[in-house]
Amino acid sequence: MKQESGRSDAEIRDKWIHKFLAHLATDRGASVYTQRNYQQALMEFARWHLGERQSLPAWEKLQRDDFRSYLRCLGRHNLSRAATQLRFSALRTFYKFLMRHGLVEILPIKNLSLPRLEKRLPKFLTVQQMKDLLEAPVKRLESRKHIEGPGRPISATACLRDVAVLETIYSCGLRISELCGLRAEDIDWSERLVRVRGKGKKERLVPVGEPAWKAIQNYWAVLRQPPSGPAPVFLAETRKAAPLKPLQLSRRLKQYLVIAGLDPGLTPHKLRHSYATHLLDAGADLRSVQELLGHAHLVTTQIYTHVTTERLKKAYDAAHPRA
Secondary structure, three states, X not given: OOOXXXXXXXXXXXXXXXXXXXXHHHOOOOOHHHHHHHHHHHHHHHHHHXXXXXXXXXXXXXXXXXXXXXXXXXXXXXXXXXXXXXXXXXXXXXHHHHHHOOOOOOOOOOOOOOOOOOOOOOOOOOHHHHHXXXXXXXXXXXXXXXXXXXOOOOOHHHHHHHHHHHHHHHHHOOOHHHHHOOEHHHEEOOOOEEEEEOHHHOEEEEEOOHHHHHHHHHHHHOOOOOOOOOOEOOEOOOOOOOEOOHHHHHHHHHHHHHHOOOOOOOOOHHHHHHHHHHHHHOOOOHHHHHHHHOOOOHHHHHHHHHHHHHHHHHHHXXXXXXX
16 A cells, blocks of 8 residues: 555654563564554555654544545545454554553444455365475485586475474464574474474474474484574574575475476465365364464454365265255
């Protein structure tokens, strides 16, 4: 969306926005993505208010009609329903923060009619596609034997790390931020469990499958010094203790998707979708999958039941003589 006032975020100084962002980072332990999205949403609203009302918003004085005007503005810019929902989700959370600090008494955006989200089923890989993807780093490593000429050499250590990364994401159904945040001390080798730090500083214990355990061990075996204590499980480079970054992981995944003959546009989150779908297909109960994924609400997990139900319907229609 175009900046209404032409002001940059650095030029907009709002003490309550900055207090809220600090609260997200420290008290709530929000992911970098949530912090970024909420900051953009609030700054965008402040710029709009500055352009429309020639002043920064006085949050305690804003009324429902102000937000209705903003909603109409978003509509004129043809924003998607999801983008509009995200902006008002940020405003709603922000106002709850202001209520707790006594600045406002009611939510001025309460009961505001927002466009409903389109129902989209999560994309996922089949079991065979997932297997092909998990084998892609090894294929890439083997291919270097046949590559001649100039070019950046393919690192065996990086490929072994990527095998462990993909196996762990699929074995545990982790978010990309959760995987990059794993520490050596989070691994319980005797119980074969890993402690995962999810959204809002919530922690959960997740079992890890045999292939993922072996992949991590194989990766650590080629490092100069295996990680311990608070050191990251997956390193960005072999000589430094810096953790693997989400952007780096996403770029590597695209390469492996191509090698596996899959859509390179698929995100790491689709591996989490595949994990949940495959568990439910195999008979896991919804509550257990909810806990494994770290969902706060069961309704978030229920979308995966729609995936399995739709596939069952297609199988029925294709096979039953009286369908």
